[in-house]
Amino acid sequence: MRSLTRTLVFAMAAAMLLPLASLAEVPFPDIPKGKGDQCVAPTDVIRQTHMDLLVHKRDQTMHLGIRTKQYSLRECLNCHVQAKPDGTYPDIDSKEHFCNACHSYAAVKIDCFQCHVARPDDPK
Amino acid sequence: MSSNNDSKRSRRTFLKGTAAVATGLALAPGVRLLGVAQAKADDEAVTGAVRWGLLIDTAKCSDCDVCVEACHAENGVKDQGDPETTPQWIRKLMAKDKMTGHVVTLPMMCQHCEHPPCVDVCPTGASFRRADGIVLVDRHICIGCRYCMMACPYKARSFEHVDVTDQAPHAPRGKGTVESCTMCVHRVDKGREPACVEACNSTGQGAMVFGDLKDSTSSISMALAEHGGKQIRADLGLNTGVRYRGI
DSSP, rough: HHHHHHHHHHHHHHHHHHHHHHHHTSOOOOOOOOSSSSOOOOHHHHHHHHHHHHHHHHHHHHHHHHHHTTOOHHHHHHHHHHOTTOOOOOOTSSSSHEEEHHHHHHOOOGGGGGOOSSOOSSSS | HHHHEEEEOOOOOHHHHHHHHHHOOOOTTTTIIIIIOOOOOOOOOOOTTOOEEEEEEEETTOOHHHHHHHHHHHTOOOOOOTTTTTSEEEEEEEETTTTTTEEEEEEEEOOOOOOOOHHHHHHSSSEEEOOOSEEEEEETOOOOOOOOHHTTTTTEEEOSSSSSSOOOOTBBTTTOOOOOOOOTTTHHHTTTHHHHHHHHHHTOOOOEEETTTTTTSSHHHHHHHHHHHTTTTTGOOOOOSSEEEEE
């Protein structure tokens, strides 16, 4: 009886792990290359804290009028969103867009671009 | 001008003069000092040492709408086809005195009150007054309740009813939030004039003056001191930043 229970538990655990195994097969996104050699902070810092940096900068700009370039959403786009060969910029919903490439992989929805335009300052 | 103001002014003039010499600028008479004297550094926070204001001379303002066109082009406000829902950051009004037949036209927009009713009623703190007197909506925290639109005596605010695409990079706008004249805050922070004022003075009637109400030597303060300027609905005691002449 006891061994049957153990077998059952193992079977259930295996069944639960199956979807996880298939998740691991989602390929790491192909992150579009930006302009220049170096981001405004090391990549691992940016990956972990970009949302906090952006919110902090957002409040400073909105309420205090501080318009420095570091950690500004517009400057992220200016470097990281580059024109496609046909001269157009990738749509925010496509995986070619720098922000969406990771965000669709991580399944984290962003609403920045309901208001902000998702392309660099100077079109063309 | 009182002697007290004279002494203040001479000190300011002296300081401005030394700044101009230090940067090697030769200022011709009539050249605006806005760009040189009042542009703040990008990393500098705005302070209450300045208060931005507008003076509109209705005697010069005529039947044209370059200010409206310029504002909406600058901030990416487009006609949505339905006049009931298309946002208006600025609009032209016409007022006629029925007895005399005298007609006045003027641009109406956010009056950038010192005591703004929209800020009083906002339940989230999205509607706020910046230290330099510019009244804004922080659309990151606006929930679109439109209480501010009800409270504003000037009907200056609009609600964005539809999805917005292809916004101007400096003027983010989106569905479900309230918006209004920002006094072109992105330009003011860079030491430039609002788009309406620039357009009015270049291709319009030259009826608008922009400047610092707290600086007694600014062109707006001098014009106000000389000719005066009225607030619309002065009875409400809001101390508006936008003043009108000839109404």
